Amino acid sequence: MAIAKYKFTDSWFYEKAVKDIVPLNLAKEYAEKNGIMIKGDRGIIGSIAAISYNPEEITYELITYRPEEEWSKNKREIDFNSVVNFENKYFPKVFENVDYIKKYLLISPHGHDPILYGIRGIDADILIKGLDEIKTKDSIDMAMIFKTNQATDSHITHKNYFYQTTEIVGKVLMVKIIEGGDVIINVNNESVLVYKETGELNLASKYLRKGDIIRVIGAVKPSIKFGKIIEAERIEILELNDKILRNPRCPKCNSSSESLGKNKGFRCKKCGYKFYGEKIIEKVPRELTTGIYQSRYYRHLTRPIYLDLIRNQTFNEDQISSILNKLVNYKN
Missing domain, CATH: 2.20.25 (N-terminal domain of TfIIb)
Known part of the structure; x- marks a missing residue:
């Protein structure tokens, strides 16, 4: 645990923690140099990052807590339909609380801990309404709203080092579907891997072709087979090669x-x-359009496409809500 003696304004440590790897000894040295009192060895890096968090963009999470006598219970009894109705009513100002493909809630843990559920959004006033509108048989001892960096893309860097999330723009030189359904894409001689589990992103990547211009966001990882890969979590198609x-x-x-x-x-x-x-130059039809394709399941820091569209004002909330309605009624 880390405690600051004064209001901390240096965001360097947060930036490093969210985008890079921080060794424990570096965190301890940084704490000593900046007058931060630490106790024990657990949670130091996250705590210092939190108190140096000075973001340009924030989202919120409302977290509800159970009474201490119920911490030993694994099961939470939260009404699925009430969460669906809550998200459907306020989306996209609340988001990522339900997996509409697999039909289960994303808001509650499963272990022996104090948290009952946490709901995410961009409007704190709306999140408070969840206390009344989300139905549960469990007792709520207290609730808190936190400012967070969830869904802000704050983890992305333009560096290209192992275990960082990078962003590259370039021309597709090769697309190959690997046995099992994963796709490997060569972009400016960088190997981009799109896993089958990414769903729609994987499907879209199969229709890329040589000459397409794309922007890739993903984690840089070592690979025995490819040396270094970028595990794609989002691909934006900037230009399609539709001429032969x-x-x-x-x-x-x-x-x-x-x-x-x-x-x-x-x-x-x-x-x-x-x-x-x-x-003769001929224009050929393509199975893709320009735009953003994102993994079905992604890290909590990743900004969902609909929030990006709202920020860039390329979609209005009614249009995006219609997308959610289709998801709610989706039959897998």
Whole structure:
């Protein structure tokens, strides 16, 4: 545990903790240098990061706590439909509280601890309403609202070191579907791995082709097979390569032709007529559109697509709520 003697304004430690690896000895040295009192060895890094948290963007989480005599209970009795109705009513100002694909709640732990549930959102006043609208047979001893960095993308860095979450922009050089369904993409000679478990992101990655321009966000990890990989959690397609070069049609019989080599012209495959001409640029339909594709399951720091769209004002809340309604009624 760490306790600061004064209001802490240095955000360096938080930035390092959220984007990098912090050794325990560095945290202790930093605490001593900055007048932070520490006790024991557990929770020091997270505590110092928390008190040096000075964010540009925040979200909120309402956490409810059980009475101490109920901490030994594993099971929480929270009404599933009340959480669905709460999120459906206030989405996207509350979010990521229900897995609509697998049909289970994301708000409660399963161990012997004080927490009953925690609900996430961007409006603290709405989260407070959850105390009345979310139904549970469990007792609530108290509740607190925390400022958090959840869903803010604060973990992303432009560096490309192991165990950091990086962002790269580049041209697709190769796409290969690996046995089992994972996809490996070569982007500017970087190996990007899109796991089958990422759902829609994995499906979209299979339709990428050489020449597409994409932005990739993902964790940099070591790989025995590939050396270094980026485990994609989001891919933004900036530009689609929807044009191909074709040989010209034969001017005599309009059949397809084959190239005779560089600057040597073409020969008709049907009648054998040789001629000179230019390659023809044709636009081909693609199974993808430009935009953001994100993993179905992602880290709690990752900003969901709909919050990004609201921030950039490319979608309004009514449009996004209609997306949620489709999820609520989705039949897997």
